[in-house]
Amino acid sequence: MIVHDILNEATLCFAEAGIPSPRLDAEVLLAFCLDCDRLEFFKNPLRPVDEKVLALFQKLVTRRLKEEPVAYITSRKEFWSFVLEVNKxxxxxxxxxxxxxxxxxxxxxxxxxxxxxxxxxxxxxxxxxxxxxxxxxxxxxxxxxxxxxxxxxxxxxxxxxxxxxxxxxxxxxxxxxxxxxxxxxxxxxxxxxxxxxxxxxxxxxxxxxxxxxxxxxxxxxxxxxxxxxxxxxxxxxxxxxxxxxxxxxxxxxxxxxxxxxxxxxxxxxxxxxxxxxxxxxxx
Ligand SMILES: C[S@@+](CC[C@H](N)C(=O)[O-])C[C@H]1O[C@@H](n2cnc3c(N)ncnc32)[C@H](O)[C@@H]1O
Known part of the structure; x- marks a missing residue:
């Protein structure tokens, strides 16, 4: 599958579940799985995603659907001018x-x-x-x-x-x-x-x-x-x-x-x- 389709599918899924920022969350989670910047998705929406990464992404989507905050899933949160590690x-x-x-x-x-x-x-x-x-x-x-x-x-x-x-x-x-x-x-x-x-x-x-x-x-x-x-x-x-x-x-x-x-x-x-x-x- 390619980035464009994966993001659209996850965004729809989050939106239907009432997650407040569905597109952003999908992008942050996929960027985390691919260890890249979200900007990468705008530059290269046709980038293929391999099975292993897709399986990890799907696990994270499931956690988000249970309302777990994105910051706890990725263990990081931007604040001020830096990124902090966070946990529960x-x-x-x-x-x-x-x-x-x-x-x-x-x-x-x-x-x-x-x-x-x-x-x-x-x-x-x-x-x-x-x-x-x-x-x-x-x-x-x-x-x-x-x-x-x-x-x-x-x-x-x-x-x-x-x-x-x-x-x-x-x-x-x-x-x-x-x-x-x-x-x-x-x-x-x-x-x-x-x-x-x-x-x-x-x-x-x-x-x-x-x-x-x-x-x-x-x-x-x-x-x-x-x-x-x-x-x-x-x-x-x-x-x-x-x-x-x-x-x-x-x-x-x-x-x-x-x-x-x-x-x-x-x-x-x-x-x-x-x-x-x-x-x-x-x-
Ligand atoms: C609302 S959080 C704020 C965390 C951080 N300062 C921030 O702004 O993101 C409140 C913090 O106070 C701590 N806390 C709660 N009761 C406390 C107490 N009696 N003495 C010291 N810290 C306490 C909690 O463990 C928590 O980390």
């Missing part, structure tokens, strides 16, 4: 989180000291920590996670990207393993409300780690804890940046206001126009 121990990094990276880098530009210390709470695959470290060599990140398996993925990504000298990884509950002061604290914490968890799409609920997602009744547990504990680890005038669910930003701002520890609070929208990142400066 880590949340698949989302493009929305790049807005948090942009905001943190904007703050860094105004900091003139030779070494900027950043804490990333709940680093998962290391996405945020790595994006920050790769943009500015004077950034030093401490990246924590409660999950040892997630930290193993993050550490591997740091080595692969040769950024390990800029990042220290620590396992533990939120601030518990941290004994330092930071210029910036960032986090994309779990924020799915208990009552919303069962309504998540199957691809999220059945494959991504529950501990990366679920955050108590109302989904605000981690925001309350982080807002309350962050001031003890922030330098004066240091910044706290939190990714939030689209409907949570007002509530998270209220939590920060009620703590009495922050001012200069603002919300940054993501590229879909939804509130996504809150920024607050320690008084």
């Amino acid at each position: 121990s880590v949340l698949i990094p989302r493009p929305d989180t790049e807005v948090l990276v942009e905001e943190a880098l904007g703050i860094c530009k105004g900091i003139t000291i030779p070494e900027i210390k950043i804490l990333d709470i709940g680093t998962g695959s290391g996405a945020i920590a790595l994006a920050l470290a790769c943009e500015l060599p004077r950034i030093r990140v401490t990246a924590t996670d409660i999950s040892a398996a997630a930290l193993a993925v993050a550490e591997k990504n740091a080595r692969n990207l040769r950024l390990d000298s800029q990042i220290k990884f620590l396992q533990g509950n939120l601030f518990q393993p941290v004994g330092d002061f930071f210029d910036i604290i960032v986090s994309n914490p779990p924020y799915i409300a208990d009552e919303e968890y069962d309504k998540l799409p199957g691809g999220v609920k059945n494959y991504e780690p529950r501990e990366a997602l679920q955050a108590g009744l109302g989904g605000l547990d981690f925001y309350r804890k982080i807002v309350n504990e962050a001031p003890a680890h922030l330098k004066h005038d240091g910044w706290l940046l939190l990714e939030t669910g689209a409907a949570q930003s007002v509530k998270v701002i209220s939590i920060a206001e009620a703590s009495g520890q922050f001012d200069d609070m603002s919300v940054r929208n993501d590229y879909a126009g939804l509130p996504r990142v809150i920024k607050a400066r320690r008084k």
Whole structure:
């Protein structure tokens, strides 16, 4: 069979099953099987595909039809300017989180000291920590996670990207393993409300780690804890940046206001126009 026909068949199959981006997923999976770039398919749609590759592709299509995310099937996900290795121990990094990276880098530009210390709470695959470290060599990140398996993925990504000298990884509950002061604290914490968890799409609920997602009744547990504990680890005038669910930003701002520890609070929208990142400066 040739690429053109294989892609059309798989796209149709995914579309009928209600997979959200059928053509893209078919292309990514076939490119993975052929170890080539997707652009190759535009250049050479008549390329023949041998039986062995086709058999592998069909296995991956079957996994995708069971809603397994493409990133877990291929063990990789693009984020910022690089490709990260991922597995089921880590949340698949989302493009929305790049807005948090942009905001943190904007703050860094105004900091003139030779070494900027950043804490990333709940680093998962290391996405945020790595994006920050790769943009500015004077950034030093401490990246924590409660999950040892997630930290193993993050550490591997740091080595692969040769950024390990800029990042220290620590396992533990939120601030518990941290004994330092930071210029910036960032986090994309779990924020799915208990009552919303069962309504998540199957691809999220059945494959991504529950501990990366679920955050108590109302989904605000981690925001309350982080807002309350962050001031003890922030330098004066240091910044706290939190990714939030689209409907949570007002509530998270209220939590920060009620703590009495922050001012200069603002919300940054993501590229879909939804509130996504809150920024607050320690008084
Ligand atoms: C929503 S994911 C974010 C992952 C990554 N920062 C990103 O943006 O793709 C939340 C992360 O917080 C971690 N986590 C959950 N509870 C935690 C806790 N009590 N202390 C530290 N990390 C925790 C999870 O293991 C997960 O990796």
